[in-house]
Each structure stands twice: as structure tokens, then as C-alpha cells.
Amino acid sequence: MKTWLNGDLLQSPEAPAISALDHGIIVGDGVFETVKIEGGQPFALTRHLDRLVRSAEGLGIGKPDVSAVREGIAATIEGQGLPFGRIRVTVTSGPGPLGSPRGSAGLTHVVITEPCERPPSVSAIATVPWPRNERGALAGLKTTSYAENALMVEHAIARGASEAVMPNTAGLLCEGTGSNIFYVIGEQLITPTLEAGPLAGVTRALVLEWCADELDVVERDAPIDVLQTADEVILVGTTRDVQGISRVDERELPAPGPVTRMAQEIWAREAAKDVDP
Numbered sequence: 001m002k003t004w005l006n007g008d009l010l011q012s013p014e015a016p017a018i019s020a021l022d023h024g025i026i027v028g029d030g031v032f033e034t035v036k037i038e039g040g041q042p043f044a045l046t047r048h049l050d051r052l053v054r055s056a057e058g059l060g061i062g063k064p065d066v067s068a069v070r071e072g073i074a075a076t077i078e079g080q081g082l083p084f085g086r087i088r089v090t091v092t093s094g095p096g097p098l099g100s101p102r103g104s105a106g107l108t109h110v111v112i113t114e115p116c117e118r119p120p121s122v123s124a125i126a127t128v129p130w131p132r133n134e135r136g137a138l139a140g141l142k143t144t145s146y147a148e149n150a151l152m153v154e155h156a157i158a159r160g161a162s163e164a165v166m167p168n169t170a171g172l173l174c175e176g177t178g179s180n181i182f183y184v185i186g187e188q189l190i191t192p193t194l195e196a197g198p199l200a201g202v203t204r205a206l207v208l209e210w211c212a213d214e215l216d217v218v219e220r221d222a223p224i225d226v227l228q229t230a231d232e233v234i235l236v237g238t239t240r241d242v243q244g245i246s247r248v249d250e251r252e253l254p255a256p257g258p259v260t261r262m263a264q265e266i267w268a269r270e271a272a273k274d275v276d277p
């Protein structure tokens with residue numbers, strides 16, 4: 001694991017480096033991206049950095065220094081020889097007073113890179129009763145205010161699942177804590193619309209784009225209970241890629257199903273190409 005902070009490569013990721021008054025700590029006032037490393041290279045990096053900028057500007061903290069972040073990513077990858085790993089890019093509003101009002105010291109930029117294990121191609125999910133607010137101030141932004149996601153995923157883990165999936169305030173299927181969700185009815189591959197409140201996932205967008213010519217894939221909203229009758233369920237995410245779901249709560253499903261397998265094959269084929277400009 002290597003860590004870069006505001007232009008400097010740190011000796012240790014555990015070394016004290018960020019002010020205790022940084023608003024990323026005080027009030028969770030920041031944004032982040034997790035980027036997959038495949039064969040030593042960041043995957044879809046430009047898409048992730050574009051979303052980082054959208055999130056930061058949507059949160060009102062200003063525009064991150066993308067050039068500096070790219071330098072931090074290169075510095076933390078160098079010398080690690082990572083066949084598979086992840087990069088965490090965090091940008092906060094910087095040091096400020098105790099309380100919600102922000103300071104004026106400038107943004108804090110952090111990059112951490114580490115090796116990690118590939119997730120399995122099949123997993124289980126648990127639905128949770130707590131909704132995502134599709135009309136909230138943070139809707140569609142990837143912010144560091146992740147406490148409710150941490151609670152939800154711990155709820156899922158306690159039930160033998162790897163991810164929690166939530167509805168929105170209208171009871172419509174929304175997203176996972178760190179993933180987007182697809183499901184299959186008949187031969188149609190379906191995912192919630194962005195209007196339902198999920199994050200506009202990079203993997204979600206690529207699945208929609210890459211599968212469009214070979215699968216009947218649509219964006220459509222439905223109650224979260226659709227997961228109890230869908231023929232197949234799929235999670236997609238930065239390190240999950242396209243993951244079949246074998247259990248939703250207490251309901252067992254065959255996984256990966258035929259549409260899931262086809263989506264996985266399309267993903268593997270297209271992801272092997274250079275998708276980062």
C-alpha cells in the first residue's frame with residue numbers, strides 16, 4: 001500500500017498526515033472514487049476522475065486538481081507490480097472550523113493504492129429497510145459521508161451477504177452501498193433509472209453501453225420486491241465487475257444464469273480493450 005497526500009508520497013499510510021480539523025474528518029465533507037487496477041494499470045480512470053469532479057462541484061467544494069491526482073496515482077502505482085488492486089482517491093474541502101461551515105485553506109487531495117483480491121463471480125445480497133433519498137442534497141454524488149452505507153453493509157454481512165441493496169423513498173429498487181444492480185426478467189436485462197437515485201456507476205454505464213448490441217438491456221424502475229421474483233440478479237461495480245447473485249435475502253437463485261453469463265462474457269471481452277483515453 002502506498003499513500004500520496006497533496007503532492008507528497010508518504011513513508012507510511014499510517015503516518016499522521018492530515019489535520020484533525022480537516023472537514024473530511026469533522027463532517028465527512030468530501031468526495032471520492034475507487035478505481036480498479038488491472039495488469040498494473042488503472043481501469044477507466046478518466047471516467048472516474050470526471051465523476052470525481054462532478055461530485056466535488058455538486059457538493060460545492062470546488063474543482064479537484066485532476067492533474068495532481070493523476071501524478072499521485074502514478075506515484076503510488078510505481079514499483080508495486082500490481083496484477084489486481086484498487087486506488088482510492090479522496091478529496092475533501094480541507095481544514096475548517098469545528099462545525100459545518102467550511103474553511104478557506106484549500107482542498108485536501110489523497111491517493112492510496114493497494115493490492116486486493118478479486119471478488120468471486122457469484123455472491124449474495126440482503127435488502128435493507130432504510131431508503132436512499134433520491135431527492136436529497138447528496139443524491140447522485142459520491143461523497144465521503146458513508147456512515148449509513150457502513151451500517152447497511154454490516155447489516156448484510158451479519159446475514160451472510162456481501163452487499164446491502166436498498167430502495168428509494170418511493171419503495172423503488174435503487175442500488176447497493178457500493179454497487180449498481182441489474183436483474184433479468186425473461187431475457188431482458190434491467191437496471192433502475194438514475195432518476196430513482198442510484199449513483200451513476202462507471203461499471204453500470206459500461207455494461208449498458210457494451211451489452212446494448214447483444215442483449216435486450218433497459219433502464220426501468222420497479223419496486224424493490226422485484227428482486228423476489230426476478231429470474232436473475234446481478235451486481236456491477238468497480239472491483240466486482242459483473243457479479244451473479246445466488247441469494248437475495250432468503251431466496252436462492254441459480255447463478256450465474258444465462259443472461260448473467262453472457263453479460264460477463266461481453267464484459268471480459270470489452271474490458272480487455274483499452275477503455276481509458
